[in-house]
Amino acid sequence: MSVRTMHTDDVRELLHKVAGFDQAEGQERVKQILHRVMHDLFQIVEDFDVTPEELWRAVYYVGELGQSGEAALVAPGLGIDRYLDIRMDAEDEQAGRDGGTPRTIEGPLYVAGAPLKDGYDRMDDGTDTQAETMILSGQVTDENGQPLPGAVVDIWHADSKGAYSYFDPSQSDYNLRRRIRTDSDGRYKVRSIIPSGYGCPPDGPTQKLLSLVGRHGQRPAHIHFFISRPGYKHLTTQINLSDDDYTYDDFAFATRGELVRDAVRIDDPETIRANGLEVPYKEVRFDVQLVATEDESLQTRHERPRAQEETNS
Structure with missing residues (x-):
């Protein structure tokens, strides 16, 4: 017809x-x-x-x-989140405020109000006994490489089964969620676990649609970040771990080559003891460059529905 x-x-x-x-x-x-x-x-x-x-x-x-x-x-699976990033990247370039660490999608699993610590904290509650220990660290600087003390690095990621606290009621409150305020050298550090990737619920409507177009619904192992400091453009980003089968085949289109990081196994006994551990662990490093801006509207994350309101800062 x-x-x-x-x-x-x-x-x-x-x-x-x-x-x-x-x-x-x-x-x-x-x-x-x-x-x-x-x-x-x-x-x-x-x-x-x-x-x-x-x-x-x-x-x-x-x-x-x-x-x-x-x-x-389903929104990131349809490329909506990535498309918004492409638009914001183009807007930044046109306005002359591009540069710094690349952004990528936030995802739907952020929970506001995670504990705020200075310099270092442990993110996991110790109950995920099958997980590998991870030491994640980095330095936040400006575009000229100058350290930015007092920046807030908001970190969240899944457990070894691909589940997130708050959405998975079996996990404790704010498990694998922390905010770290950088020290005088702009550095942050956390002890946590190596996260797993996850797949869309196999019987859910997202996978139903993806299957109709011949696509999978898998995400690689990744770690989310918000990084903020007054006077600098807020950064929403995430890193993917390099050894995952889906690192470069993420159904949510979040992978950017500049944001892929190795998880390096540390076996040296002296280094292990220096980090307060007794067994080998994996080390992940993620340094961040923020872009200066006087526009206060760009210094905070954009508004959208999230799991709960932040009550402390």
Whole structure:
């Protein structure tokens, strides 16, 4: 069937009313965006001869996403988060504020209000006995390599099974979540565990959609960061560990070559003891460069729904 209706007065009038253009109330920006979204959706139905059965399956799929809580999971899988990063990178370049450590996606699993410590802390609660110990450290500097004391390095990652505290009720509060304030040399350090990657729930709506286009839903082992300091552009980023099968095949498109890091096994007894350990561990280093800005709106993370409000600083 090749029926063409988008050019008709009936469809134009329908879209006009759907968007509320015939109403004095409401927000003009929302009206404009809704009109464009619905126009493009109707155009897709026409161009691909989408059947009523297909369209209603799509409608109920949206409902399934809401019921499962996976809307924030399918978004990165569809490249939305990466596309926003591409736009923000382009905006920074155009404004002359590019440079520094690259950004990459936040993901849906941040929890605000993790304990704030000076210089060093242990992130894991010791219950993940199957995990390898990790020492993660680095230095925060400006673009000229000058140390930035007092920067806050907010770190979160999964356990050895790919699960995150708060979302996994078996874990203790703020397990594998810490904020570290850098010392006088701009350095931070944590003891934690090597995280595992994870996959989308195999029976969930995200994997259902990915399977329809022949894609997997796997993420490599990774560690998330927010890094902030007054006078500098807030950085949202993450590192991927280099030895994961999915390091360069991340369903969420978060991998950037500059952000891949090795987890180096440390066997030297003296070094092990110096870190307060008794057995070999893996060392991960991540140095960060922040970009100076006087724009206060760029010095904090953007607003979006997150697990809970931050109550301390």
